[in-house]
Amino acid sequence: MDTILLAKAAILGIVEGLTEFLPVSSTGHLIIAADLLGFTDQRAKVFEIAIQLAAILAVVWEYRAKIAEVLLGLMSQPGARRFALNLLIAFLPSAVLGLLFAGDIKQYLFNPITVATAFIVGGLLILWAERRDHRVRVLSVDAITWKDALLVGFAQSLAMIPGTSRSGATIIGGLFVGLERRTATEFSFFLAIPTMFAATFYDVYKHRDLLSLGDLPLFLVGGVTSFVSAFLAVRGLLRYISRHDFSVFAWYRIAFGIVVLATASTGMVSWSAPG
Numbered sequence: 001m002d003t004i005l006l007a008k009a010a011i012l013g014i015v016e017g018l019t020e021f022l023p024v025s026s027t028g029h030l031i032i033a034a035d036l037l038g039f040t041d042q043r044a045k046v047f048e049i050a051i052q053l054a055a056i057l058a059v060v061w062e063y064r065a066k067i068a069e070v071l072l073g074l075m076s077q078p079g080a081r082r083f084a085l086n087l088l089i090a091f092l093p094s095a096v097l098g099l100l101f102a103g104d105i106k107q108y109l110f111n112p113i114t115v116a117t118a119f120i121v122g123g124l125l126i127l128w129a130e131r132r133d134h135r136v137r138v139l140s141v142d143a144i145t146w147k148d149a150l151l152v153g154f155a156q157s158l159a160m161i162p163g164t165s166r167s168g169a170t171i172i173g174g175l176f177v178g179l180e181r182r183t184a185t186e187f188s189f190f191l192a193i194p195t196m197f198a199a200t201f202y203d204v205y206k207h208r209d210l211l212s213l214g215d216l217p218l219f220l221v222g223g224v225t226s227f228v229s230a231f232l233a234v235r236g237l238l239r240y241i242s243r244h245d246f247s248v249f250a251w252y253r254i255a256f257g258i259v260v261l262a263t264a265s266t267g268m269v270s271w272s273a274p275g
Contacts, residue, residue: 006221008037013051013222017229020055021189022237023126023168023249024256028115031162032260035112046210047222049203054223056196058230059189067193079142089146090153090170090187091194097157098199110162112260118163119257126250129172137178141187144179151177152184156191163257166192171246181241189234 015033019026030048034040039047060067073080138144155173159166167188174184204211262268 005039005218008039009047009218009222010225011037012039012047013054013225014229016048016051016222017055017058017226017231018233020052020226020230021059021167021192021234023122023165023171023246024253025115025119025122025159025163025165025168026052026055027110027159028119028163028165031110031115032112042207042210043215043218045203046207046215047218049200049207050219051222051226052196053200054226055230056192056200058227059192059234062231062234063186063189066190083142086144086146086149087191087194090149090156090191091198093150093153093157094160094195095198097160098202101160105160105162113264114161115163116257116260116264118161119253119260122164122168123250123253123257126168126172126246126253129175130245130247130250134175135178136180138183139180140183141190144183144187148174148177148179149187152179152187152191156195165253166195168246168249181245182238185237185241 012030012033015029016026019029034044034048070080070083074084138148152170152173155176156166156170158164159169170188170191171184174187175181179187
């Protein structure tokens with residue numbers, strides 16, 4: 001297989017892994033990175049599915065003990081059943097809205113200009129959330145109520161707009177409903193598991209005609225780099241938020257969005273046109 005193509009796969013895998021669980025939008029970064037690398041054909045659609053799956057497997061591995069505890073306790077432990085039910089409740093808004101509108105969103109909004117705009121708006125919302133009075137009342141993921149889960153689920157559905165960030169929407173949504181910072185972040189990680197698995201299997205089914213064994217090396221390279229970088233990003237974020245807030249990600253989003261819009265308006269970069 002073409003070495004340059006494998007290098008592109010490795011780069012995109014790293015981009016996906018590093019950004020999937022940070023409040024900066026992996027989809028937005030992938031759209032922009034793929035546009036710059038010229039990797040936007042039909043094969044790229046299936047490739048993105050593979051590296052997103054690899055990223056979520058990194059979270060499964062990181063939280064394997066908690067996941068096993070919940071699965072083994074579903075029949076006998078009320079706490080395990082409550083945790084699983086909360087994830088289901090939080091998952092439903094995105095699942096329903098995704099089935100209804102995913103096609104139109106991908107057709108009209110998956111482009112660098114829309115992403116850049118969403119980056120800036122999302123950054124401003126994070127700054128606003130961090131500067132408001134944050135009253136903490138939920139200190140662990142096991143203490144989350146079904147109402148908290150539902151509100152976080154509605155926040156997650158905003159991430160259907162590319163550039164918004166699924167993790168950013170769920171984390172900031174969690175802060176708004178009173179979750180402690182680490183609790184909001186960990187619940188975002190756990191919620192990513194059913195959300196991204198469902199999206200992955202749906203996309204695989206929808207694009208099954210594009211699957212080819214000849215692309216396996218491409219998927220392996222992108223998958224490995226995505227898994228490793230996602231694993232490092234998850235651990236790094238948990239360490240970071242123990243001493244800091246999310247403002248740095250907000251300023252990054254704003255700066256990144258401004259750069260994309262500026263290069264588009266001046267013609268320095270020929271970004272894909274909206275729609």
